[in-house]
Amino acid sequence: MLRLVIFMAFAMFPLSALAQSCSFSVSNMNFGLVDTLSGSQTNTTATINMNCSGIVGQRILICAHLAAGTGGASSATARQMFSGANALNYQLYSDSARSVVWGSYAWAYASRPPALALTPNVLGSATGTATIYGAVAGGQGTVPPGTYLSTFSGAQVEFRYRYTSGSSCSTASGTVAADPTFTINATVAANCLVSTQNIDFGSKGVLDGNVDATGQVSVTCTPAAAYTVSLNGGTTGSPPTTRKMSKGVETVTYGLYKNADRTQPWGDASVPGSTVPGTGTGVPQVFTVYGRVPPQATPSAGVYTDTVVVTVTY
Structure with a gap:
């Protein structure tokens, strides 16, 4: 007599692994003391921390839209920090050469955010970091001493993510994550x-x-x-x-x-x-x-x- 047995193998995955879910935080950007009389540019950076879960091996595109901040922007190349009524020009970039402005789909200028991406591992999770490069232009000698600040929160910062092999961050596509909050600050000393x-x-x-x-x-x-x-x-x-x-x-x-x-x-x-x-x-x-x-x-x-x-x- 033959006994035929088929063994059924199965695996259990949490339902959350089937849909993408991401969270983000951004460190504050502190330029420290800025010499506005000098022609030299002052540089610093901030770090984006990214944590996602989703389908194993499925690429998640992340678009970090950064608008003008509470200090606003006087042009496509000059965001601003304020101390009272006084403004200090600065800019955020996506490259270390500080040549590509980090922007948003939701502001008046042409620049858009860089395409960031994470791919979940066999456990369905992925983590990573990205750098925001900041620069305060030199030669702003008429800016008075003070502590200058701009805040990114609410409508000023929007992280969106979606499954895609593409790299377009030019529109309001994808799921919106909880908005992180971070600040940009600098101190202009008497000189x-x-x-x-x-x-x-x-x-x-x-x-x-x-x-x-x-x-x-x-x-x-x-x-x-x-x-x-x-x-x-x-x-x-x-x-x-x-x-x-x-x-x-x-x-x-x-x-x-x-x-x-x-x-x-x-x-x-x-x-x-x-x-x-x-x-x-x-x-x-x-x-x-x-x-x-x-x-x-x-x-x-x-x-x-x-x-x-x-x-x-x-």
């Missing part, structure tokens, strides 16, 4: 830049009368930053009106002044009232330095020089 133009008294045969010449100090400070400009006593540490240009042990006495009449000496904190005050505007402010060589005994012929250190305190 100053300084440049100078030397003073050349030229050639003089005999020092029997005043010899006048001028130079310049150019100061660029962030708006509303109070500052003072001081000039030290040169290599000999002399008082403002009796500084010394030298050639070996021989010297020529000269003075530096704040006014064209050469009545207001320009010195440093060691001489009260001799410094020059200012308030930053974000653009260069030029101060004339008035020099004078008074009549004096004429030393031997040659080139006489001195080095004066300009200090901007803010």
Whole structure:
């Protein structure tokens, strides 16, 4: 007698594995201290964390739509953070070269989000990360100091996902995930830049009368930053009106002044009232330095020089 038995193999899968389900979080993006007077760009990044479950081996396309944030955008290339009524321009990108703007189907500009994707493993789950690249453009010198912020939440950030082999993120397609919230922030600190133009008294045969010449100090400070400009006593540490240009042990006495009449000496904190005050505007402010060589005994012929250190305190 033959006994025929067919053994039925079966497997159990949770129903949730048949449909895709994804969740997302985004880290805050902090630019730290930003030097708006510099022409250099300030870069940083944020990270998207992705967790999905679904059909084994079935590709899930993820579209992370990022609109303008609460700071808005002044153009297709400039999102904004705000500190009160003051704006700081920045941008979000999908590439490390920071050339492709990360956008959304739901904003006024052409840029769209990059195509992200996860494929569930044999357990029906998948995880991954993606990087958002941020940049604050240099040369925003008229931006005042402060803490600048833009928030992405609600309608400003929308994650959509769907089963597909395609890579289009140009429309509102797919299931909408719970919206993550993240912030973009930067701190603009008070800062100053300084440049100078030397003073050349030229050639003089005999020092029997005043010899006048001028130079310049150019100061660029962030708006509303109070500052003072001081000039030290040169290599000999002399008082403002009796500084010394030298050639070996021989010297020529000269003075530096704040006014064209050469009545207001320009010195440093060691001489009260001799410094020059200012308030930053974000653009260069030029101060004339008035020099004078008074009549004096004429030393031997040659080139006489001195080095004066300009200090901007803010």
